[in-house]
Amino acid sequence: MKPYLLCLVGLLIPVFQATGLAQTSQAPAPPKYCNPCLFYAGDFDGKNGFANEKDIIVSTGAAVLVPFDVPESQQWTVTGLFTNDLSNVNLLDPPKAYWSIRKDVKEGYCGTVIASGNSAASFEPTGRRGFGDEEYTALTKIKPVVLPPGRYWLTTVPECTNTHDSNCSQARYFISSTSGKHSYGPKEPCDTFSSSTFFGTKCQRISNKKSCGRYSAGVLGTE
Numbered sequence: 001m002k003p004y005l006l007c008l009v010g011l012l013i014p015v016f017q018a019t020g021l022a023q024t025s026q027a028p029a030p031p032k033y034c035n036p037c038l039f040y041a042g043d044f045d046g047k048n049g050f051a052n053e054k055d056i057i058v059s060t061g062a063a064v065l066v067p068f069d070v071p072e073s074q075q076w077t078v079t080g081l082f083t084n085d086l087s088n089v090n091l092l093d094p095p096k097a098y099w100s101i102r103k104d105v106k107e108g109y110c111g112t113v114i115a116s117g118n119s120a121a122s123f124e125p126t127g128r129r130g131f132g133d134e135e136y137t138a139l140t141k142i143k144p145v146v147l148p149p150g151r152y153w154l155t156t157v158p159e160c161t162n163t164h165d166s167n168c169s170q171a172r173y174f175i176s177s178t179s180g181k182h183s184y185g186p187k188e189p190c191d192t193f194s195s196s197t198f199f200g201t202k203c204q205r206i207s208n209k210k211s212c213g214r215y216s217a218g219v220l221g222t223e
Contacts, residue, residue, distance in 0.1 A: 030184040030218070033124065033137055038076055039068045040218040042183035044128045044135055049086045049174030050194060050206065050215065054098060055160040056168050061098070062196035064175045065105055065153040065203065066217040067189045076147045080220030082139035083156040086130050089171040090123070093162040097121035097140045102153045110195055110203040111153060115145045123158065128176075135176055144221070151189065154217060176216040188214045 030037035054061035066083070070076050081099050098118050105111035121140040128135040138158040160171035180187065192207035192215055207213040 028182070028184050031182070033082065033139060034184065034218045034220060036220060036222055037184055038078070038219045038221050038223065039185040040183055041066065041188040041214055041216050042178035042180040044084060044126075044130060044176035044216055045179040045181065046130055047177045047179075048213075049130065049176055051173075051196065051199070052083060052085055052157055052175035053171075053173035054157055055171045055173065056163065057170070057172060058196070058198045060196070060198045061157060062194065062198055063098070063155045063157050064215055065102065065110070065155055065193040065195065066215050067151060067153050067191040068219060069151050069186045069189060070147050070149050071186055072149045074149060074223055076219070076221055076223055078142065078145045078147060078219055078221040080139060080141045081154050081156045082137050082218050082220070084126055084135055084137050084176045084216035085158055085173045086133045086135050086176055087158070087171065087173045088133050089160060089167045090125070090134065090136070091160070091167060092121055092123045092138070092158050093160050093165045093168055095121060095123070096159050097138050098155065098157040098159065099140050099142065100155045101145060101147070103150060105153045105193055105203060107205050108203055110193075114147070114152070115142070117142065121156070121158070130176065141220070151191070153193065154219065156217065178214050178216040180214065190214070
């Protein structure tokens with residue numbers, strides 16, 4: 001296992017970003033894997049990652065609850081969820097991810113679960129890197145869930161729990177931070193939480209208006 005500089009009870013990996021890219025005039029377009037796409041928070045910005053995993057090391061799991069808004073006058077039919085995660089392994093084993101959609105999340109309360117499951121998931125490289133690790137998209141397709149206007153929180157948690165797979169003995173997964181580059185759909189709110197029995201937290205707020213950390217995730221479906 002590689003050493004990481006961690007804070008916030010071992011959940012966060014900070015790093016400085018030294019470069020920036022010029023803005024383009026092209027219309028926003030979602031990544032190819034977000035299809036059909038309702039919401040994409042944006043690409044990894046090189047700043048940090050937050051534990052989002054269930055593996056042999058973090059055996060009881062750690063989940064980042066990423067907020068998204070369904071605009072007024074719209075109704076979404078959600079058919080898939082994903083997170084972009086930095087990892088020191090290139091697989092899930094078993095190839096699954098825990099996912100959920102929640103509402104009414106607040107500090108110390110993980111809200112009401114609208115839908116959840118542990119479903120087959122793909123794990124494909126995005127071509128981006130951070131902290132010496134590759135970034136991958138953990139994406140799962142789900143049975144359609146209809147959401148009226150309002151605020152919701154999604155989770156998609158990569159898994160590597162096979163004790164017979166040597167990769168899982170060192171596997172770690174950290175959801176990538178984003179500043180909104182190449183985002184699509186409604187802007188991600190400053191309202192992110194982390195919950196982990198392993199790290200002793202229960203829906204701890206990690207983003208607010210004063211410190212608006214956003215994390216790279218998305219929602220597939222139709223309006």
